[in-house]
Amino acid sequence: MSKAEEPPKKKKDRVVVKPTTPSPVSTAFLILRGALAGVVGAPIGGGESISSLMQPSFIKDKYPSGKFSVGLGKKQGTVCQLDIADGEEGQERLLDAIEEAANRIIQEDLPIKSFKVDRQVAIDTYGTAMLDQTQLKLPKKPKPEDHILNIAWIEGVIMGVPPGAVLSSTKAVGKITLERNMCNINAGKKARKCDIVLKFRVDGSESVPDAVASDADDSVSVQLEQLLQAQIRMPEGQKLLEEGQKLLEEEAVEAAKRIKIDTEETKKEDEEMVVNAFEVKGKIDYSKLVNDFGSKLIDPELLKRIEKLTVGRGTVPELHRFLRRDIFFSHRDMAKICDCLEKNLPFYLYTGRGPSSGSMHLGHLVPFMFTQWLQRAFQCPLVIQMTDDEKFLFKGVYDAETGDNLDYFAQLTFENAKDIIACGFIPEKTFLFSDLKYVGRMYPTIVRIWKSVTTNTVNGIFGFDGTSNIGKIAFPAIQAAPSFPSSFPIVLGTGKTSANMACLIPCAIDQDPYFRMTRDIAHKLVPKSHPLGGKPALIHSKFFPPLQGAEGKMSSSDENSAIFLTDLEEVIERKIKEYAFSGGQETKKLQEELGANLTVDVSYQWLRFFLEDDEELESIGNDYSTGSGEYWSTGKVKARLVDVLKEIVQAHQARRALVTEEVVLEWMKERSII
Ligand code: TYM
Numbered sequence: 001m002s003k004a005e006e007p008p009k010k011k012k013d014r015v016v017v018k019p020t021t022p023s024p025v026s027t028a029f030l031i032l033r034g035a036l037a038g039v040v041g042a043p044i045g046g047g048e049s050i051s052s053l054m055q056p057s058f059i060k061d062k063y064p065s066g067k068f069s070v071g072l073g074k075k076q077g078t079v080c081q082l083d084i085a086d087g088e089e090g091q092e093r094l095l096d097a098i099e100e101a102a103n104r105i106i107q108e109d110l111p112i113k114s115f116k117v118d119r120q121v122a123i124d125t126y127g128t129a130m131l132d133q134t135q136l137k138l139p140k141k142p143k144p145e146d147h148i149l150n151i152a153w154i155e156g157v158i159m160g161v162p163p164g165a166v167l168s169s170t171k172a173v174g175k176i177t178l179e180r181n182m183c184n185i186n187a188g189k190k191a192r193k194c195d196i197v198l199k200f201r202v203d204g205s206e207s208v209p210d211a212v213a214s215d216a217d218d219s220v221s222v223q224l225e226q227l228l229q230a231q232i233r234m235p236e237g238q239k240l241l242e243e244g245q246k247l248l249e250e251e252a253v254e255a256a257k258r259i260k261i262d263t264e265e266t267k268k269e270d271e272e273m274v275v276n277a278f279e280v281k282g283k284i285d286y287s288k289l290v291n292d293f294g295s296k297l298i299d300p301e302l303l304k305r306i307e308k309l310t311v312g313r314g315t316v317p318e319l320h321r322f323l324r325r326d327i328f329f330s331h332r333d334m335a336k337i338c339d340c341l342e343k344n345l346p347f348y349l350y351t352g353r354g355p356s357s358g359s360m361h362l363g364h365l366v367p368f369m370f371t372q373w374l375q376r377a378f379q380c381p382l383v384i385q386m387t388d389d390e391k392f393l394f395k396g397v398y399d400a401e402t403g404d405n406l407d408y409f410a411q412l413t414f415e416n417a418k419d420i421i422a423c424g425f426i427p428e429k430t431f432l433f434s435d436l437k438y439v440g441r442m443y444p445t446i447v448r449i450w451k452s453v454t455t456n457t458v459n460g461i462f463g464f465d466g467t468s469n470i471g472k473i474a475f476p477a478i479q480a481a482p483s484f485p486s487s488f489p490i491v492l493g494t495g496k497t498s499a500n501m502a503c504l505i506p507c508a509i510d511q512d513p514y515f516r517m518t519r520d521i522a523h524k525l526v527p528k529s530h531p532l533g534g535k536p537a538l539i540h541s542k543f544f545p546p547l548q549g550a551e552g553k554m555s556s557s558d559e560n561s562a563i564f565l566t567d568l569e570e571v572i573e574r575k576i577k578e579y580a581f582s583g584g585q586e587t588k589k590l591q592e593e594l595g596a597n598l599t600v601d602v603s604y605q606w607l608r609f610f611l612e613d614d615e616e617l618e619s620i621g622n623d624y625s626t627g628s629g630e631y632w633s634t635g636k637v638k639a640r641l642v643d644v645l646k647e648i649v650q651a652h653q654a655r656r657a658l659v660t661e662e663v664v665l666e667w668m669k670e671r672s673i674i
Pocket of ligand 1: 356
């Protein structure tokens, strides 16, 4: 009968030779279990954390070797910090650390202390995590010796010694090498359960006297319990943990950097920018706005020219910070105004305010502060329009019982006039007027404008339609009218020189639509000799942002988005501390590493508007954007801003307190200002 024809041996005929595991392999197994627990910081006795199974494979291999797996339980709930084991590099680092810890134990010949203890007592004290799988269950019919457990202790880690395992001294193991291609770690970020398979071989084959397990006495139990109070962490584990945390932090820094770059460089495409006379919202792209509106950026050459005609004439000490910092950034025909100045041709300034609230806010100060500077620089006449009519047409209400609130807006004009006067214009060269009171004088000019502009044009520019009240449609002509000297026969005079006066309008860019309309029909309202063909010139500012973020413009309708010129010191401080959007990082560490995003940081942006000293602003910007120096944090920058604003608002309030009703009436009196 050939070998192939031989009947297969029955199971019970097979002789199973159960080889004894060489003591260095059993010892290495224990050392590795200890090293693993000590590296990952697994709690011993902590319920689900560790159970392991040793599959000795020393027979087939050239070197005595073994393989076992360790389950570390569910990811959530384990204290093992294994996120660091993500990816090949992380896995290698973890294996290196285990191998290093194991070989250190061997090299230092650290003792494996082993004890015989009552199985149940040991489990009650240390939990099942110290057992390997062969020890998890008692046999069905346990013998007395099955109730006795051998436990081993290496550097604070407790392990059950598998039955029959013979231990050597640690030194006798020689050296443990992890066979990397046979090891497997399932512990990355996505893993829900962590487990580790370790295949190892040992160099040692030295036969040395076995470590003998002794009975655990009470003092040993106490010592072990104390050791178990703390989560074990061998030095290699600590190092790995620190490295891992550093890596995680670096990753967080990288991620934050990406976010920073994103917020700085990419436009929020989904957030539509809206800028018109009635609404400003979204992230404002000023270059796009200039393109869309057809105005021009103030270039360095124009800036030089303006400097020469202002600072150069000795009327002001330096260019206004709004010009130095590109806050007044766009213009129409500003070069022609410079021509007029060079030729000594007369011109006047025109700006305005729609009184919609009793108090003006810091944003409103921007054009008025700048206009004040321009008037001082050019020593020229200025007219200021208070569009109480506009605010009533757009925001007024009618109540069947009490009637409408037109008088309310007329009253607001009066209150706002005080704030405007407090900005420090030259009284004898300034005329402040309420439309409701003064409109009669402008009427011929208004009628001419009405005649020149179609409803379609106004609807197209301002978005009105058949449902808009007719006052709204009529109003743009009223805001246009002061652009022409013909609106001010007494104030600017009636002669040829007066009729040829050029007009320069400082305002934020939201008012531009009114004057686009005006410029289109301007030639019909002036003599042919007018140097700008009647077109008013404009100089536009960017928007002073609301507290909540560097988008849109500050608005009176949201109390907490604005600082009002009537706000008390403590209100200013509270609003800034509570609401000013911060471009700083979330943690001190990140702030020190990355610094703040100045573009979105409201406090820094506000300082750009109101802190006069360029050097100080630059150093605050440097500190804050690098997270270093005196102004490294949002708190420090906010505190500086609070000081700056308190000073400005206090000084403003003091000047305003001097503006009595009589003073307002003086400024509003129709009189010559040329
Ligand atoms: P009003 O009252 O909305 O605004 C008054 C002036 O303040 C500017 N402004 C701002 N500037 C910077 N940042 C801000 N957050 C901010 N909010 C408002 C406005 O651009 C304006 O210059 N219809 C006009 C009144 C008006 C007018 C004018 C304005 C009549 N004639 C001629 C300028 C020029 C209005 O309601 O503005």
